[in-house]
Amino acid sequence: MLTGLLAASHLMPMELVPVQARAHAEHAGFSDLSVYVTDVQGRVLRLLTGGGVGGPPSTARAADAEVPVEGTLAGRSYQHSEIVPVAGQNGLQWWVPMLDGTERLGLLRLTTPYDDDMARQDAESLASLLALLIVTKRDHSDSYARLVRSAPMNVAAEMQWHLMPPRTYADGRVVISAAMEPAYQISGDAFDYAMDGPVVHLSIFDAMGHDTAAGLAANLAVGACRNSRRQGSDLVGISQRVEELLIEQFSHHSYVTGILADLDTATGELTWVNRGHHPPLVIRAGRWPSQPACPPAHPMGTDLGLPVTLCREQLEPGDRLVLYTDGITEARRRPGSNEFGLERFTDFLIRRHADGLPVPETLRRLIQAVMDHHDGHLGDDATILLCEWLGPSAERTREAAEHTGLTGQDQ
Amino acid sequence: MNHSVLRLNVREGDGTRLVVALAGAMDWHTAPQLREEGMRLLAESPHLVLDVSAVTFCDSSGLSVLVQLRRHAQDTGGSVTLTSVPAHLVRLLEISGLGRVFLADGAGHFPERGAPPEPR
Numbered sequence: 001m002l003t004g005l006l007a008a009s010h011l012m013p014m015e016l017v018p019v020q021a022r023a024h025a026e027h028a029g030f031s032d033l034s035v036y037v038t039d040v041q042g043r044v045l046r047l048l049t050g051g052g053v054g055g056p057p058s059t060a061r062a063a064d065a066e067v068p069v070e071g072t073l074a075g076r077s078y079q080h081s082e083i084v085p086v087a088g089q090n091g092l093q094w095w096v097p098m099l100d101g102t103e104r105l106g107l108l109r110l111t112t113p114y115d116d117d118m119a120r121q122d123a124e125s126l127a128s129l130l131a132l133l134i135v136t137k138r139d140h141s142d143s144y145a146r147l148v149r150s151a152p153m154n155v156a157a158e159m160q161w162h163l164m165p166p167r168t169y170a171d172g173r174v175v176i177s178a179a180m181e182p183a184y185q186i187s188g189d190a191f192d193y194a195m196d197g198p199v200v201h202l203s204i205f206d207a208m209g210h211d212t213a214a215g216l217a218a219n220l221a222v223g224a225c226r227n228s229r230r231q232g233s234d235l236v237g238i239s240q241r242v243e244e245l246l247i248e249q250f251s252h253h254s255y256v257t258g259i260l261a262d263l264d265t266a267t268g269e270l271t272w273v274n275r276g277h278h279p280p281l282v283i284r285a286g287r288w289p290s291q292p293a294c295p296p297a298h299p300m301g302t303d304l305g306l307p308v309t310l311c312r313e314q315l316e317p318g319d320r321l322v323l324y325t326d327g328i329t330e331a332r333r334r335p336g337s338n339e340f341g342l343e344r345f346t347d348f349l350i351r352r353h354a355d356g357l358p359v360p361e362t363l364r365r366l367i368q369a370v371m372d373h374h375d376g377h378l379g380d381d382a383t384i385l386l387c388e389w390l391g392p393s394a395e396r397t398r399e400a401a402e403h404t405g406l407t408g409q410d411q
Numbered sequence: 412m413n414h415s416v417l418r419l420n421v422r423e424g425d426g427t428r429l430v431v432a433l434a435g436a437m438d439w440h441t442a443p444q445l446r447e448e449g450m451r452l453l454a455e456s457p458h459l460v461l462d463v464s465a466v467t468f469c470d471s472s473g474l475s476v477l478v479q480l481r482r483h484a485q486d487t488g489g490s491v492t493l494t495s496v497p498a499h500l501v502r503l504l505e506i507s508g509l510g511r512v513f514l515a516d517g518a519g520h521f522p523e524r525g526a527p528p529e530p531r
Binding site for chain 1: 439470471472474475478479482505506507508509511512
């Protein structure tokens with residue numbers, strides 16, 4: 001089943017994935033296979049029909065085209081990344097989570113003749129392969145992009161979502177997860193992370209303003225940061241290079257605040273520079289939030305000439321680093337109303353962690369809570385980038401799998 | 412959504428130095444107005460003292476205008492300083508690294524916040 005699908009995948013447009021997947025799944029005894037992908041905000045699951053929204057009609061009933069995440073069995077499978085059985089017309093059906101790495105793409109729905117571990121493993125393998133397949137094709141598929149949007153996107157959001165890495169990553173050393181709202185109307189927020197041997201680079205940026213220029217400034221900041229670190233610059237140098245390029249392009253009319261951090265996963269040493277941004281939050285082994293002291297330098301692009309300080313903090317396994325933008329803690333509905341607040345934000349993270357909720361799902365709920373607090377209208381971008389340090393070994397993945405809700409993982 | 416309002420009142424001036432009281436929000440909505448009026452006042456008088464005691468809210472757009480006005484003033488041998496800075500604005504200036512530029516005591520302080528680390 002899998003080798004046939006893999007061989008066929010090289011010359012398969014996104015539009016043919018559902019049909020081909022269904023045909024190959026039948027060799028393994030799974031019938032009625034449907035592929036569902038989640039929308040940008042993780043609120044609904046949409047049937048991949050082969051034509052995107054407005055594409056050729058599928059054989060599915062209209063009611064099956066979209067399933068909400070809240071309050072459904074499909075949603076439970078998505079939120080907890082576990083197989084959820086449902087009684088189907090033709091026998092036992094499963095919702096099977098479809099993950100690329102730890103990024104939740106959506107679900108498969110299929111009818112299975114057997115209800116045993118072997119069948120579950122087969123279903124999970126099929127879901128894994130389909131996830132990889134979809135990820136390789138989605139970045140150049142307009143029909144996919146249209147399918148996963150529930151509202152029109154502005155140009156800045158179009159640029160940022162293409163720029164940033166997947167919202168979840170994990171290996172044996174770290175679990176990284178991010179969330180950003182308003183997903184369709186981003187202006188100047190962006191995050192980035194990358195692995196470089198034992199070092200994990202993490203950065204978050206907030207460009208001033210609420211327009212396309214803010215989006216351009218954020219793009220420039222991420223591009224300059226990547227370019228500079230790939231040429232071997234240290235954090236101070238990277239932030240100075242970002243500043244130079246911002247001044248070159250925007251001549252003091254735009255600035256970007258940010259945190260640039262490196263976590264050495266071999267030792268747990270965290271180093272960072274603060275360029276006019278909210279200080280990072282460190283949550284010690286699930287409790288005791290603190291904001292380690294670190295004098296901020298001026299925002300990148302303001303050219304105020306303050307010294308840029310490299311700060312250090314020793315982390316212990318299980319400690320979590322949280323980078324965020326002011327939209328999370330300080331956004332207000334209107335002048336005078338209450339902000340969501342750092343305390344409530346921290347409390348939410350600690351409680352959900354104690355509940356054992358997977359990190360990506362915690363952030364999805366957190367950002368939903370921030371949105372709800374503001375009646376669904378954020379005045380500013382709100383972004384969180386969370387990184388938990390598990391330990392030095394990339395191969396010991398049991399904990400990473402638990403924290404991301406990944407199931408069926410060989411340990 | 413309510414739009415925020417910012418009022419500027421010139422309190423005193425001696426030809427080279429103007430003291431201007433700001434009241435309201437320094438944010439995305441009021442930033443263009445602050446930039447425009449600030450530039451006009453700097454044309455009148457090179458040194459501008461902004462009394463920000465009645466500023467209720469300030470975001471990155473507001474800070475950006477302060478930086479721009481300060482740069483403009485310095486280019487022409489003038490200055491922009493803040494006075495009667497309320498606590499919320501002190502915090503914002505310190506977070507953004509601008510405290511050392513705009514606050515009188517210069518150095519700024521960065522106390523460790525939140526609960527102390529768990530003893531190990």
